[in-house]
Amino acid sequence: MSRGSGGGYDRHITIFSPEGRLFQVEYAFKAVKAAAVTSIGVRGKDSVCVVTQKKVPDKLLDQTSVTHLFPITKYLGLLATGMTADARTLVQQARNEAAEFRFRYGYEMPVDVLSKWIADKSQVYTQHAYMRPLGVVAMVLGIDDEKGAQLYKCDPAGHFYGHKATSAGLKEQEAINFLEKKMKNDPALSYDETVQTAISALQSVLQEDFKATEIEVGVVRAENPVFRVLSTEEIDEHLTAISERD
C-alpha cells in the first residue's frame, strides 16, 4: 500500500489528498467564512437583489470606500464575499474581460457567460500549483436579453450555478435553509418583494435589525437593466416596509 499523502504537500498546494480531496480549495472556502460577513441574493420575476453586511472595522475609516458590491459593466453587478483583496483582483479582471467582450463581439457580455469565465479562471487555480485559489465567492447579477433576471454564484472550486436565491459567507447554511422555505413554491416575486425577501432573510439569519448604513443592497430590474446600488434612503424605505409588515 502506498504511503499516505506523498510528502504531505496536499495541504499546501492544490494536489489531491488520498481521499481525492483538494484541501487548498476547502481552505479557500473557510477563508470566505472567516471574513465574518453573510451575503444573500434573491431572483424575482423580473429583478434581482443582492444584500451584504457592511462592517466598517474602524470609525476612522471612510465608509464610502468600504464596499463589496462592484459594477462590472453598466448592466452587470458582482457581490464579492470573502477576502477583500482577492475580490478586488477578481473584479478588476472581470471588468477587463467584460469590456473586451463588448469590444470584440459587439454586444454586452451576458450574466452566465461572465460567470462561466470567472468559474473557469477559478478552476485554473485549483489545478495549477503556482497560484492559490481565491478566497472569494462571487454572486453575479444582471438582466439577460433572452432569459430575464439572472443570478449566478461562482465559488473557489470553479463551480457556478444559476440560482433562484442563494447565500454566501458565515451564515450561508442558515440563510439557504431560510430561503428554501420561502422559495419552495417558486413564487414570482415583484421588485419590492425581492428586495424585502433578501433583506429580511439577512435580518432573520443574523437575528438583528439593521440600520440602513449597516447593509449594502444592489439591484437590477428588467424595466431598467442598469446595475444600481441603493442609496441609504431607499434602503430605509424597504426596512420600514419590512418592519410594518411584521
Place this chain on the structure above:
Amino acid sequence: MGDSQYSFSLTTFSPSGKLVQIEHALTAVGSGQTSLGIKASNGVVIATEKKLPSILVDEASVQKIQSLTPNIGVVYSGMGPDFRVLVRKSRKQAEQYHMLYKEQIPVTQLVRETAAVMQEFTQSGGVRPFGVSLLVAGYDDKGPQLYQVDPSGSYFSWKASAMGKNVSNAKTFLEKRYTDDVELEDAIHTAILTLKEGFEGQISGKNIEIATIGPKRIFKVLTPAEIDDYLAEVE
C-alpha cells in the same frame, strides 16, 4: 503563465511504482455522481444523475452532458470544473481538425487527443491530474461508439460502462442486462433502470440527464419532459 519554480512534476512515482496522484484522482471520481453509457446496435445512450446542492439552484442553468461535435457527446463523473476545461479543449481540437480536413473528426481520434491532454496533466510541471472520468459517445462511419477516459489518460472502448459512486452495482446490473443486439430505445430504458438502482430519492426528469445519438448521427440531450415520458414507460 507557469511559474518556473514549479517546472517539476507534482505527480511522481512512489517506491512501489504507483502514481499516487492519479489514484487519488480516481478516488475523487469514485465519489462523484453516478453516470453511465450503453452502446446499442443503432446508437449510444449516456446518462447521469443531476443532484444539485439545493432546491434554490435553477436546474435549467446546469447541463452536465455536453456535445463536442454534432455527432459526439460526453458525460462525466467527478469534478465539474475540471470537466469544463476538457470540454473546451476537446471542442477546439475537433474544430481544428475540421478546419484542416474539412470533415468531422472521427470519434477515436477525438478521444485520443482528449486522453492525451489528460495524460499531459499527469506529467507536466506544477499541475495536478484532472479529477474526472469521461464517457464519450459518438456515431461516425465506424458506427456507434462508447469510450471511457480516465484521469491517467488511458481509454477503452466499452459496450456499456458506469462511473462514480454506484459504479459496482451499476456495472453488475449492466452486465446482466446487456445484449450485443440491443436497440437504442431498449438501451434508454436499461440506462434509466440502472440509474434508478442506486438513486436516493424520487427520480424525475429534473434530477437526471439523458442524451442519445442515433443513426441520424445527431447528438441530442433529452428534455426533462422527454425523460419523464421514458420514466413513465419504465414504470
